[in-house]
Amino acid sequence: xxxxxxxxxxxxxxxxxxxxxxxxxxxxxxxxxxxxxxxxxxxxxxxxxxxxxxxxxxxxxxxxxxxxxxxxxxxxxxxxxxxxxxxxxxxxxxxxxxxxxxxxxxxxxxxxxxxxxxxxxxxxxxxxxxxxxxxxxxxxxxxxxxxxxxxxxxxxxxxxxxxxxxxxxxxxxxxxxxxxxxxxxxxxxxxxxxxxxxxxxxxxxxxxxxxxxxxxxxxxxxxxxxxxxxxxxxxxxxxxxxxxxxxxxxxxxxxxxxxxxxxxxxxxxxxxxxxxxxxxxxxxxxxxxxxxxxxxxxxxxxxxxxxxxxxx
Amino acid sequence: xxxxxxxxxxxxxxxxxxxxxxxxxxxxxxxxxxxxxxxxxxxxxxxxxxxxxxxxxxxxxxxxxxxxxxxxxxxxxxxxxxxxxxxxxxxxxxxxxxxxxxxxxxxxxxxxxxxxxxxxxxxxxxxxxxxxxxxxxxxxxxxxxxxxxxxxxxxxxxxxxxxxxxxxxxxxxxxxxxxxxxxxxxxxxxxxxxxxxxxxxxxxxxxxxxxxxxxxxxxxxxxxxxxxxxxxxxxxxxxxxxxxxxxxxxxxxxxxxxxxxxxxxxxxxxxxx
Numbered sequence: 001x002x003x004x005x006x007x008x009x010x011x012x013x014x015x016x017x018x019x020x021x022x023x024x025x026x027x028x029x030x031x032x033x034x035x036x037x038x039x040x041x042x043x044x045x046x047x048x049x050x051x052x053x054x055x056x057x058x059x060x061x062x063x064x065x066x067x068x069x070x071x072x073x074x075x076x077x078x079x080x081x082x083x084x085x086x087x088x089x090x091x092x093x094x095x096x097x098x099x100x101x102x103x104x105x106x107x108x109x110x111x112x113x114x115x116x117x118x119x120x121x122x123x124x125x126x127x128x129x130x131x132x133x134x135x136x137x138x139x140x141x142x143x144x145x146x147x148x149x150x151x152x153x154x155x156x157x158x159x160x161x162x163x164x165x166x167x168x169x170x171x172x173x174x175x176x177x178x179x180x181x182x183x184x185x186x187x188x189x190x191x192x193x194x195x196x197x198x199x200x201x202x203x204x205x206x207x208x209x210x211x212x213x214x215x216x217x218x219x220x221x222x223x224x225x226x227x228x229x230x231x232x233x234x235x236x237x238x239x240x241x242x243x244x245x246x247x248x249x250x251x252x253x254x255x256x257x258x259x260x261x262x263x264x265x266x267x268x269x270x271x272x273x274x275x276x277x278x279x280x281x282x283x284x285x286x287x288x289x290x291x292x293x294x295x296x297x298x299x300x301x302x303x304x305x306x307x308x309x310x311x312x
Numbered sequence: 313x314x315x316x317x318x319x320x321x322x323x324x325x326x327x328x329x330x331x332x333x334x335x336x337x338x339x340x341x342x343x344x345x346x347x348x349x350x351x352x353x354x355x356x357x358x359x360x361x362x363x364x365x366x367x368x369x370x371x372x373x374x375x376x377x378x379x380x381x382x383x384x385x386x387x388x389x390x391x392x393x394x395x396x397x398x399x400x401x402x403x404x405x406x407x408x409x410x411x412x413x414x415x416x417x418x419x420x421x422x423x424x425x426x427x428x429x430x431x432x433x434x435x436x437x438x439x440x441x442x443x444x445x446x447x448x449x450x451x452x453x454x455x456x457x458x459x460x461x462x463x464x465x466x467x468x469x470x471x472x473x474x475x476x477x478x479x480x481x482x483x484x485x486x487x488x489x490x491x492x493x494x495x496x497x498x499x500x501x502x503x504x505x506x507x508x509x510x511x512x513x514x515x516x517x518x519x520x521x522x523x524x525x526x527x528x529x530x531x532x533x534x535x536x537x538x539x540x541x542x543x544x545x546x547x548x549x550x551x552x553x554x555x556x557x558x559x560x561x562x563x564x565x566x567x568x569x570x571x572x573x574x575x576x577x578x579x580x581x582x583x584x585x
Contacts (some may be wrong), residue, residue: 013574026445050448050450052446052481054473055473055474055476057470057473057477058435059435059439059469059470059473060439060470060473060474060477061439062439062444063436063437063438063440063442063470063474064440064443064446064477065443066439066440067439067440067441067442067443067444067446067447068443068444068446068447069443070428070440070443070447071374071443071447071448071451072447073372073443073447073450075443089433090436090439090470093430093432093433093436094433094436094439094440096424097420097430098422098429098430099422114392127474216501235584
């Protein structure tokens, strides 16, 4: 990997994708007041006639999206990740159950969100949406991949939930490498035969850093950006389970129900492998800056390295 | 059907057939919601008979009017009218609530031709209707969206999010009918949590509102036309009787969600002639 450049946060990538999709007249953007934060405001500015502002009313927003979808529109609805959860039952019963295809984006996901404090730090969104039949669930690691994955939703056959992050992290991809990214296919960023580190979102760059450090100890790690946690890339998981001595999962999300759980569920039944889950243990966050909070809950490069060493 | 002259008498006859279908299918299934189906059926018959532009030969037409049955537990009323309008057969109604049946317990667009919404969780239908009404405006189509709400259902906060949004966006192609039958699952609405003068409340949210007797077919037909002629979003608050048409079910909370037994079916059918 060349030295990472800093782009925008993944939420900026979402906003950029909406603009790239605007040529398709089916695309409709829906907001519940937080368009400036989720970055759907970029679309609103240029296409007000295809943007619907619904005020601070997330439950209504989800069903308006469902109604639009039933008429052939491709709605993209966004708010903070935590506030999509208020409308969880609406997503379940009003959108996914009838098989309607609309796309929900929850920005400001994870404890990484920072100083707003625990009320804004969704650490359970991925777990929730993963339980809904037919739902695609994603969490991109940088702005470029967020753009690419969101663009791929245009003709996606399922409703989806995408978590984006509030804050900038180093870019994982460049304009070329991002072209190989695909919904449902984990991206192998680095290959090594000793351990595999599977990460998502803002933790992917920390996983890469840990892998770099481990190499000086002659520990070779594979690093995967598992941007899609449902449907999960089980072929890749099998391949990893067959080639390394253990797997570390890393996520800015509760260890209950997220990436680590998804990986464990599959492998424990199909290809038993030693797995160590790094995530937010069963607790809420608090105010602080992103890096302080990640350290507070143990989401650090060092903890990834420690877990990886223990696999050998 | 829209554009054709239909007499009040013929609508009342259709409503009677529907009432028989409702009671019969719930008895066969051994479960279901007769009270709210019987209170709503005159309104639904009036709507399908005089306004709703739908065609069983082309159920998915993008230009069809939408009927969003938000109080989805009153599914027997929908299945009964869909049978009258040739979307469903008697054998479909006979399978109500059974495994694999197109007549699911609560109305479901995924299962039934002619159903535009998957209900079952109260409070969501008006929001969905905003979506279909917006789509019509964006596409320059003149189809209408009609949403039926229960009165107990208006206790859900989402309903008021939707009332507020629809008037802000001035959705004149969106019409609401509230079935004000005064009874919800556990008991009378005024025992559970009285909603009071719901007409004034909806009006305060920027809607035009008309109150009628929801069992006076002439008034129903007139009110639906009034809604069509009214600019901006409009709502008809229909005062109804839960269980209307079957004496022992009328105004009786215990028949909100209970099937008649064999003897009760016989009594009901004798009344519905």
